[in-house]
Amino acid sequence: MKIKASLIVVTTLGCLLLAGSMVWANTETTATETSTEVVSETNAVAVETIDQSSIVPKTEADKTKGVEVWSDIYKVLSHPRCVNCHVPDDRPRWSGKHYGKTQVHGMNVQATATRMGKPGEQMCTTCHAKTNSDVPHGPPGAEVWALAPVEMIWWDKSSKELCAIVKDPSKTGGRDISSFAEHISHDALVAWGWNPGLGREPAPFSAEKTVAMLEQWLALGLPCPE
Ligand code: HEC
Ligand code: HEC
Known part of the structure; x- marks a missing residue:
């Protein structure tokens, strides 16, 4: 009030x-x-x-294997279908083969603090429907469409940097790795990353495989690359 x-x-x-x-x-x-x-x-x-600092690899072998598993998780999280929305500002990105070059979203789109567009003027859903457009370069769509919260910045992060971010609950909306994986298993926007519509490259692996990899990484003590 x-x-x-x-x-x-x-x-x-x-x-x-x-x-x-x-x-x-x-x-x-x-x-x-x-x-x-x-x-x-x-x-x-x-x-x-949430404090995950006590979760560490039990052996050197776990550490080596865990870093390997993380590097596949990184292939997913750093993919254009994911990072185009997990940006440090209020401008979604257009990146990946489909776009030719990396650029900020065209048409002066601004997510504002709502992360959903300019209230009363132009919202993401003004163009992004609940399903993908079937016209080349038409707007993709999902049940909801919004930019990720500003603390969840994955854009342009190295493997080492993103690894630290994902383990830090202040940068994951308070989620530990289990609830992070849980989000990937059911969220509509995440699912869109594997069903991105005409001409767009899907994220690698699948949501199920990504969840399984996160669980395996957790069991191996969440090691990050050095
Ligand atoms: C004026 C229409 C319009 C508005 C408003 C709009 N978009 Fe888009 N958006 C598009 C179109 C069209 C494309 C696809 C362009 C292409 O394929 O070349 C697109 C693509 C995207 C992509 C790229 C997806 C990918 O990885 O290929 C993201 C991310 C995105 N929009 C986010 C948003 C967000 C977040 C908002 C609201 C803050 C928003 N858009 C508002 C028309 C719009
Ligand atoms: C159209 C924009 C958009 C795209 C594309 C997108 N996300 Fe997100 N992401 C969001 C929004 C919005 C949230 C916040 C949802 C919430 O907290 O309930 C979010 C939150 C998340 C979270 C939980 C945050 C955390 O750090 O714990 C995960 C995990 C996630 N996204 C994974 C992905 C993955 C993996 C992909 C690609 C396969 C992806 N996202 C693509 C918008 C997007």
Whole structure:
């Protein structure tokens, strides 16, 4: 309620060109402070409840095998069908053979903080339907269509970097490896990565195989490449 009220005040003031700059600055600070509090509270809960640091390989052989398994998991998570949505900003990417060159999403698409588009103007679902378009270079589709939350950044990460990210609950929406695998087993957007529509290369392996690899990696102590 408090956030909403402050935001409305900010918007209203924005329209009044005569608004005093002191009042403007004060109101803006209040809105920012309030939302920062909310965000850090959420993260604190996530980090507190999950700690995977005690999970380590039992033997050198487990470590070697585990790193091998991870490198196949990395082939999936770093594939264009996945990273095009797991980006550090609010611009989805167009990358992979289908697009010729890597670029930000055309048509000035902005996900905004909602990660779903500009409310009241242009949402992802303005173009992305519940199923893939059957026209070449038409919009792909799934049950839902949104950019991944901003903490889940996989774009342009090396194998070593992404390995650390996936093990850090503050960067996975509070998920441990089991619930990370669980998400892959049932999520509609993840499933789309293996059914991406006309002319797009699917992610390697399959969702089932990726889940199995994550479970195997967990049993081997979650080693990362050095
Ligand atoms: C104005 C229409 C339009 C809007 C709005 C739109 N998209 Fe798209 N999007 C497209 C089209 C068309 C393509 C396919 C382009 C092609 O195949 O060359 C596409 C492709 C994509 C791809 C690439 C998928 C892949 O890996 O091949 C992603 C990711 C994507 N959109 C995300 C989003 C997100 C997230 C939003 C909302 C923030 C959004 N789009 C809003 C039209 C749109
Ligand atoms: C169209 C955009 C889009 C595409 C394509 C996409 N994701 Fe995501 N991803 C999301 C969104 C949105 C979330 C947040 C969902 C949630 O937290 O409930 C998410 C969250 C996740 C999560 C849980 C987050 C975490 O770190 O624990 C996993 C795992 C995941 N995605 C895997 C994948 C994989 C694997 C692919 C490719 C096969 C993929 N995603 C492709 C949008 C996308």
